[in-house]
Amino acid sequence: xxxxxxxxxxxxxxxxxxxxxxxxxxxxxxxxxxxxxxxxxxxxxxxxxxxxxxxxxxxxxxxxxxxxxxxxxxxxxxxxxxxxxxxxxxxxxxxxxxxxxxxxxxxxxxxxxxxxxxxxxxxxxxxxxxxxxxxxxxxxxxxxxxxxxxxxxxxxxxxxxxxxxxxxxxxxxxxxxxxxxxxxxxxxxxxxxxxxxxxxxxxxxxxxxxxxxxxxxxxxxxxxxxxxxxxxxxxxxxxxxxxxxxxxxxxxxxxxxxxxxxxxxx
Numbered sequence: 015x016x017x018x019x020x021x022x023x024x025x026x027x028x029x030x031x032x033x034x035x036x037x038x039x040x041x042x043x044x045x046x047x048x049x050x051x052x053x054x055x056x057x058x059x060x061x062x063x064x065x066x067x068x069x070x071x072x073x074x075x076x077x078x079x080x081x082x083x084x085x086x087x088x089x090x091x092x093x094x095x096x097x098x099x100x101x102x103x104x105x106x107x108x109x110x111x112x113x114x115x116x117x118x119x120x121x122x123x124x125x126x127x128x129x130x131x132x133x134x135x136x137x138x139x140x141x142x143x144x145x146x147x148x149x150x151x152x153x154x155x156x157x158x159x160x161x162x163x164x165x166x167x168x169x170x171x172x173x174x175x176x177x178x179x180x181x182x183x184x185x186x187x188x189x190x191x192x193x194x195x196x197x198x199x200x201x202x203x204x205x206x207x208x209x210x211x212x213x214x215x216x217x218x219x220x221x222x223x224x225x226x227x228x229x230x231x232x233x234x235x236x237x238x239x240x241x242x243x244x245x246x247x248x249x250x251x252x253x254x255x256x257x258x259x260x261x262x263x264x265x266x267x268x269x270x271x272x273x274x275x276x277x278x279x280x
Contacts, residue, residue, distance in 0.1 A: 015082055016064035020056040022084045027132040034121040034131065058084055060135030089115055089141060090134030092246065099136045102241035104233075111190070112147035112226045116140045116233050116240055128192030128232045140237050142191040142229035146184035146200065147222055153186060154218040158211040171212035172219075179213050180205045182221030191229045 026032045026039070031047075031054070033040040038057065044050045063081040071078040086094075089107075093115055098105045104116045118138045121131040129142045155163060185200040202214065234240070 015066055015070040017067050018056075018064045020058050020062070020064070020084060022060050022062075022086050022135065023057050024060055024086050024090045024133040024135045025084075026055075026057055028087050037133075060084065060086055086135045087132065089113060090132070090139065093117060093134040093139060094136060096244045096246060098242075098244050099134060100241075101137075102238075104240035104243045106226075106243050106245045108147055108226075108245070110147060110149045111143055111145050111187075112222070112229070113141065113143040114226070114229050114233055116237050118237055122236050124232065124236050126192060126232075127194075129236060140233055142233050144184065144222070144225045144229055145187040145190045146225060150182075150184050150186055150200070150218055150222050154215045158215055168212065168215060171210075172216050177213075178206070179217045179220065180209055182214075182217040184218070184221040184225045192232050 023032070023037050027034075027037075031039055031043055031049075033043075039054050041050070044052070062084045064084075066074075066076060066078060066080040066082050068078045070076075071080065092107060093099060093103075093105050096105050098115075099117050101117050101119045104114060107113045107115075115134075116139065117134070118131075118140050121138050122129075122140045123131055129140055132139055132141060155165065155168065159168060181203040183200045183203065185195075185198040187200075188196040189198040202217065
């Protein structure tokens, strides 16, 4: 688009090739990986632009010379978009997978290697993620209920009262934080003949929630308790109704809405 090979420091921080102290390509890592002869892109700041070249402008229907902003990582940009860039502010994204990112003053490295450290365009982040989130919920809806069943059809069958539910291991799509086992399998434990498909569906909600809480604990053990948590994604309250209530009220955390901002805040 511009003829210029460059990447932002925040984008490069997710490659594992960036020196966390200097924010330059780490020559020792490159040597160990046999990449010392590879020409990596120039590292630039998050606000750098380059002019759109004539060929790309014609394809896009834009004026040549339009400013093209250097790209940033999706997680880091999510942090900026939610105005969660001060140390102690966490974003909690719930989509196909689930991710938690905590703004930090400096890189933080887990002794258990259960989290990762990378940059947003404006500062350091500690991150943790679960491969199983709404993809597990979609799987449960599609496998446990008749074709055409909607989430609105299922939610009246759920209960917020304490009950004996099976345990769902939410690793249908492998495990990220903290174990990093792509081959790990999911399933139900403690099944009983009395359990209904609504019970199984609710157990999936709980299993996903507790997996995400495991990620949260890994981050807080390393960085301390966040000052606030901003929630985004498919399980925000205006999208998920009772499922949201069940997930957010499950021990040991709870979320509440913030009436002064468009985000949902703990």
